[in-house]
Amino acid sequence: MQYIQIMELFTDEQLARQYADGSDQALEVLIQRYLPLVYGFVMRAIGDAPQAEDLTQEIFLKVWRGIKKYDPDKSFKTWIFTIARRTLIDYFRKKKIATVSVVESDDGNSDIFETIASDEPTALERLEKQELEKELEEYLLKLSPEDRMLLLLYHGERITFAEIAAINQEPLDTVKSRHRRALIKLRKLMQNGQ
Amino acid sequence: MVNDKLHHFLFLYVYINMNNEMDKDAFERKIESAFDSMIAVQPHERLFSDVMLAIYRKQVLYFRLKLAAAISMVAAFGMSAILWGKAALLEFAGSETWMLVKMLFSDYKAVISNWQVYSTYLVESLPVASAIWLMLGAFVALLAFKILIQELAHRPRRLTH
Secondary structure, three states: OHHHHHHOOOOHHHHHHHHHOOOHHHHHHHHHHHHHHHHHHHHHHHOOHHHHHHHHHHHHHHHHHHHHHOOOOOOHHHHHHHHHHHHHHHHHHHOOOOOOOOOOOOOHHHHHHHHHOOOOOOHHHHOOHHHHHHHHHHHHHHOOHHHHHHHHHHHHOOOOHHHHHHHHOOOHHHHHHHHHHHHHHHHHHHHHOO | OHHHHHHHHHHHHHHHHHHHHHHHHHHHHHHHHHHHHOOOOOOOOHHHHHHHHHHHHHHHHHHHHHHHHHHHHHHHHHHHHHHHHHHHHHHHHOOHHHHHHHHHHHOHHHHHHOHHHHHHHHHHHOOHHHHHHHHHHHHHHHHHHHHHHHHHHOOOOOOOO
């Protein structure tokens, strides 16, 4: 028990290295540390608790299988969320849910002008903060899975754009422009009150 | 005149952009604040033990597969080594090598005086092919045995605390 408590002081990368060196408790601590984060991310991405539990299990099985190949010089959080994102993409594909929105346009900047320059009173402005929290989850589920995952990673998990670029294996600028477009879509949804 | 229009247009463009940036930031701030205030989705208490159990089951499955493979290899190559060993012994008993070895005891003075010729004949008469097969079988069997011992030492145990 005390051993586990001491291990909780180690960084993720140190724990991953210790597990590779044969310490089973290191993996246990890592799973305890990341279970709420991964489950929360999956749950918000799919909005189905029993399915989120199954997917979380699947993600941690992949983590266990791959942890010996993990490079401790890279961020563990980025690595685990890469696995989580890929697992979710596979899930959406199996469910035949398009991961990228079909109405997505490439000229993200002109969209910003169109949307933000609008003078219409927004539903957002009328929303009280507490109501927004409740409704945000519902609106997030209306976005395409890719946009939803991006917003959840950036705003929910506080993962930087650079880290998301590593997770998605995309250029940094692409991630930033996709984030901007995702926000626009979210805002449009909220404005329309769909 | 043209310059004035251009200046006016540029002013409007910068002004609209500035407002857009402010508006965009306000929306992002709202979203940030909403995300911050969102109640964290907590997994069910049993999810941790479910995850650990799933990993343990996989560990046990892989352990059994590796164990079965190692036992099969020890058995197969051990048997091969024994059979090749027997064949090598029979070959050795009927070979020139055995006669040369017997000569060492019966006529050692002659062997000592012609030790260089004797050594050459002895080396040439050795059943090399059988010896190689015997050593190969024994080597692989020992290697598989080592893996078996390592696997047994690191057999999976259930993690809970």
